Amino acid sequence: MSDELLRALDQAGVRLTGPRREIAALIAKRNGHFTAADLIADAGKRRLGVGRATIFRLLDLLAEQGLVERVDLPDGRHAYVPCEPSHHHHLVCVACGAIAEVEDCGIDAVTSEASRRSGFTIESHRLELFGRCPNCRSAN
Amino acid sequence: MSDELLRALDQAGVRLTGPRREIAALIAKRNGHFTAADLIADAGKRRLGVGRATIFRLLDLLAEQGLVERVDLPDGRHAYVPCEPSHHHHLVCVACGAIAEVEDCGIDAVTSEASRRSGFTIESHRLELFGRCPNCRSAN
DNA sequence: CACACAATGAGACCAAGTATCAACACCCCG
DNA sequence: CGGGGTGTTGATACTTGGTCTCATTGTGTG
Numbered sequence: 001m002s003d004e005l006l007r008a009l010d011q012a013g014v015r016l017t018g019p020r021r022e023i024a025a026l027i028a029k030r031n032g033h034f035t036a037a038d039l040i041a042d043a044g045k046r047r048l049g050v051g052r053a054t055i056f057r058l059l060d061l062l063a064e065q066g067l068v069e070r071v072d073l074p075d076g077r078h079a080y081v082p083c084e085p086s087h088h089h090h091l092v093c094v095a096c097g098a099i100a101e102v103e104d105c106g107i108d109a110v111t112s113e114a115s116r117r118s119g120f121t122i123e124s125h126r127l128e129l130f131g132r133c134p135n136c137r138s139a140n
Numbered sequence: 141m142s143d144e145l146l147r148a149l150d151q152a153g154v155r156l157t158g159p160r161r162e163i164a165a166l167i168a169k170r171n172g173h174f175t176a177a178d179l180i181a182d183a184g185k186r187r188l189g190v191g192r193a194t195i196f197r198l199l200d201l202l203a204e205q206g207l208v209e210r211v212d213l214p215d216g217r218h219a220y221v222p223c224e225p226s227h228h229h230h231l232v233c234v235a236c237g238a239i240a241e242v243e244d245c246g247i248d249a250v251t252s253e254a255s256r257r258s259g260f261t262i263e264s265h266r267l268e269l270f271g272r273c274p275n276c277r278s279a280n
Numbered sequence: 281c282a283c284a285c286a287a288t289g290a291g292a293c294c295a296a297g298t299a300t301c302a303a304c305a306c307c308c309c310g
Numbered sequence: 311c312g313g314g315g316t317g318t319t320g321a322t323a324c325t326t327g328g329t330c331t332c333a334t335t336g337t338g339t340g
Contacts, residue, residue, distance in 0.1 A: 017318065036296070051320035056297065072212045074264065091260050100260060105253040113245040114269055120231050120240060122271035124214060129254055131262035157287065176327065191289035196328065
């Protein structure tokens with residue numbers, strides 16, 4: 001359901017125009033991560049007349065609101081994942097692309113240890129975990 | 141000194157040709173991270189006749205040997221950092237670009253916790269820490 | 281020395297993303 | 311209702327980071 005995305009955008013004071021609704025629907029229809037190219041292809045397939053730029057613009061908006069996040073796949077490609085706006089990290093299934101979110105689970109200990117050893121002040125971090133989701137593991 | 145890079149490449153059975161030595165020297169001269177564009181600009185500035193392709197090829201080779209690693213900066217750009225071939229993570233100074241390496245400091249606890257909660261089997265992870273190095277912090 | 285093969289540089293190409301711009305939609309105000 | 315300012319849109323050009331191709335140039339081995 002794209003309702004959540006739309007509702008969140010609405011609350012952020014973003015206009016809910018036709019193209020935006022359509023793109024939100026495309027995003028909602030995918031579960032797991034997707035690339036910008038996926039969305040562009042989807043939009044093209046159904047002859048929605050939405051332009052590349054509009055898709056990137058909506059992704060930017062969503063990212064600003066923390067509703068979507070960019071992750072870098074191990075192969076270097078970029079993907080976007082829809083997610084909750086709170087701080088968290090992503091677990092990406094390398095087989096099917098499913099995404100799980102994990103909230104902070106002890107990473108602070110790691111950062112403070114790293115900080116102690118290096119003398120750096122740590123301002124932010126990025127953690128991505130890659131593996132196999134329960135489905136893909138059993139199907140294997 | 142580019143000697144270490146060259147020695148490591150040599151041991152990996154890679155030919156040490158002229159262009160490779162030159163590029164290794166450029167890398168060694170930078171401390172901290174650099175982008176491919178930096179190297180290309182450096183090479184151009186000194187009229188070394190090395191082509192873009194050769195630079196990317198050497199970066200690939202170095203990455204294969206674990207002598208260099210790609211990191212994704214918070215602003216989405218890619219950088220390369222020279223590093224030890226063992227497993228570790230990078231601490232990047234957002235002010236000056238200095239790099240520190242930290243060996244595993246408790247991240248396993250985080251991954252196994254995440255695994256327990258999500259049911260995923262975790263195969264690999266990527267952790268990048270961004271902050272300020274001691275120099276930049278005091279200069280601030 | 282000759283040969284096979286690896287490495288090179290030039291440049292075409294590609295994908296992801298950004299910038300520009302004219303046309304258009306919407307909303308508020310009168 | 312009408313008009314103007316602002317925000318949004320799609321087309322398209324452009325930029326950046328990187329790959330591919332290919333003819334040419336090394337280079338190590340026998």
